Amino acid sequence: MRMAELSRVTGVPVATIKYYLREGLLPRGELTTSPNQARYGEEHVRRLTLVRSLVEVGGLSIAAVRAVLGAIDDPAVPLHDTLGLTIDAADAPAPAVDDPLHAAAAERLDAIVAERGWRLSPDPLARRAAIDVLATMQRVTGDRLAGLATVYAEAAERIAEADxxxxxxxxxxxxxxxxxxxxxxxxxxxxxxLRRLAQEHVSAQRFPPPSRETPCPPPPDPSRP
Amino acid sequence: MRMAELSRVTGVPVATIKYYLREGLLPRGELTTSPNQARYGEEHVRRLTLVRSLVEVGGLSIAAVRAVLGAIDDPAVPLHDTLGLTIDAADAPAPAVDDPLHAAAAERLDAIVAERGWRLSPDPLARRAAIDVLATMQRVTGDRLAGLATVYAEAAERIAEADxxxxxxxxxxxxxxxxxxxxxxxxxxxxxxLRRLAQEHVSAQRFPPPSRETPCPPPPDPSRP
DNA sequence: GCTATCCGATAGTTTTGCTGTCCACTCTTC
DNA sequence: GAAGAGTGGACAGCAAAACTATCGGATAGC
Incomplete structure (x- = not known):
């Protein structure tokens, strides 16, 4: 198929497809007969759909998408690393801050990791991200949110196993x-x-909103004496 | 304190503080004596720290921060709604797509919600977001990821209760x-x-990388005959 | 009174993710 | 083989977001 059809099938504007080609998110079409007549196939449709999903629904930047695509196209990168690479590429490298809050947060995170028996590569980026969040929570709300991390870690493990x-x-x-x-x-x-939906449900359960949970009793009949 | 000190205490550049003032993320300082000499207090430090955390660590846009701050400053908005409002403000309204994939995804989500007995307000934004994700997963990977949603929903409920x-x-x-x-x-x-860390752990557990999990046996001694 | 600082407004900058224009070429159709 | 629509590639332009820099007048504190 030609570019116009690729655009029609995927719903992506031609100009955007050209942009993705420039940025290396989409392989060039095969130049069949001449240097300005390219053909695209099913794999282009797949790749373009993937890119759009990662950008629009997943919220990844173009640079992050390019990074993960480079990894999944490289057969030398094993699955184990590919899975890990994703969010690493999405997150900013975040220059390592060096305050006491971070040290305490790192200690707490490592305690959780140890308690769950997680075996990790040395200092993965996700660890930094988690420490940043813990330190920020501490700075803003004190230790009011401190208990959440263990619950989250247990849930995360369950989820990761399903993944x-x-x-x-x-x-x-x-x-x-x-x-x-x-x-x-x-x-x-x-x-x-889903967490948001669950929060709404649990919240409604604990603080029943009068109008929604139990229908209002019928108003007193004004025609009755 | 004056603006320079507010900047020093929070680590936010003066120009950025002025920007936040303009954008209404931070209340104006009290104009004590003259119209160009303002004083800031502890509540400004708190608010500024909160804004920075939401923007830098939480990844919210300035507009989203303004929206949630407006809600938490309004004592008329009950907690139940405040909790809900947050992610709604963060997510783009995403023009409702109307294809068969979305319809199927909506059905699947509603089935999960019904199965868990969640009682929700009519059509919350998070529901739309979840449906979008489900539809996209379907489009990109077929139904290979279909089983995940129920696991996620159970985990989400556990998490929401802790929240x-x-x-x-x-x-x-x-x-x-x-x-x-x-x-x-x-x-x-x-x-x-944490999910990323757990994924790495579970992945390493199932596909033990030879070099990390079990140390290599000592190399054969070349000095021995 | 003098100097350093401050406040607020305005304009400028950088990054990101497209979008629009142009042009030489090519494919189809007559 | 000529016309006219379509194609690919290069490049410039654009809009939004989040700051950042500069300026002018006013004030604080000595």
Whole structure:
């Protein structure tokens, strides 16, 4: 197919497709006969759909998408690393702050990791991110939110096991890497949205809003004496 | 204190503080004696720290921060709504797409909600977000990731209960709202980071990397005959 | 009175993610 | 083989977001 059809099938404007080509998010089409007549195939449709999903729904930047695509296209990068790479690429490197709050937060995180028996590579980026969050929570709210991390860690482990179950069930290696990527990026969004829904439910359960939970009793009949 | 000191205490550049004042994220200082000599107090330090945390660590946009601050400053908005408002403000309204994938995704989400017995307000924004993610997962990976949502929903409920426990334990109403806000926004980041760490752990457990998990046996001694 | 500082307004800058224009070329259709 | 629509690539332009820099008048504190 030609570019116009690729645009029609995926719903992405031609100008945007050209931009993605420039940025290396999408491989060039095959130049069949001449240097300005390229053909695109099913794999371009797949890749373009993937890119759009990561950008629009997943909220990744163009640079982050380029990084993860480079990794999944490289057969030398094992699945184990690919799965990890994703969020690393999404997060900013965040220059390591060096205040006492961070040290305390690091200690707390490492205690949780040790308690759960997690075996991790030395200093993954996600560890930094978690420490940053813990330190910030401490700075803003004191230790009111301190108890949450252990609950979150347990939930995270359960979720990660489901993630890995799902990914390892995929046979084809190429598809598996893509599934891991989408599951990691979009799964984060899904989890956030479900948490919000669950918060609303639990909140409504504990503080029953009078109008919604129990219908109002009928108003007194003014026609009755 | 004056602006320079506020800047020093919080580590936020003066120009940025002025920008936040303009944008209404920070209340004006008290004009004590003249129209160009303002004084700032502890509440400005608190508010500025909060804004920075939401923007830098939480990843909220300035507009989203303004929206949530407006809500927590309004004593008429109950806690129940404040907690909910947060992510709604963070997410883009996302023009409602109307394809069969979305319809199917909506059905699946509603089934999960019904199964868990969640009682929700009609069509909260988080529901739209979740449906978008489900539809996108379907489009990109088929139904390979379909099983994840129920696991996520259960984890989300557990997490939401911990969230509500934490928030309701706070006595002072003003502090409670702030705690809810920080817990919701930063908690999402914390959860994402912990999920990544857990993924790495589970992945390493299932596919033991030879060099890290079990130390290499000592190399054969070349000095021995 | 003198100097350093301050406040507020306005304009400028950088980054990101597209979008629009141009042009030479090519494919189809007559 | 000519016309006219379509194509690919280069490049410039644009809008939003989040700051950042400068300026002018006023004030504080000695």
């Amino acid at each position: 890995l179950d799902t990914v390892t069930a995929v046979e084809d290696p190429e598809t598996r890497v893509e599934t891991a990527l989408v599951g990691t990026v979009l799964g984060e969004r899904l989890l956030a949205a | 509500l426990d934490t928030v309701t334990a706070v006595e002072d109403p003003e502090t409670r709202v702030e705690t809810a806000l920080v817990g919701t926004v930063l908690g999402e980041r914390l959860l994402a980071a």
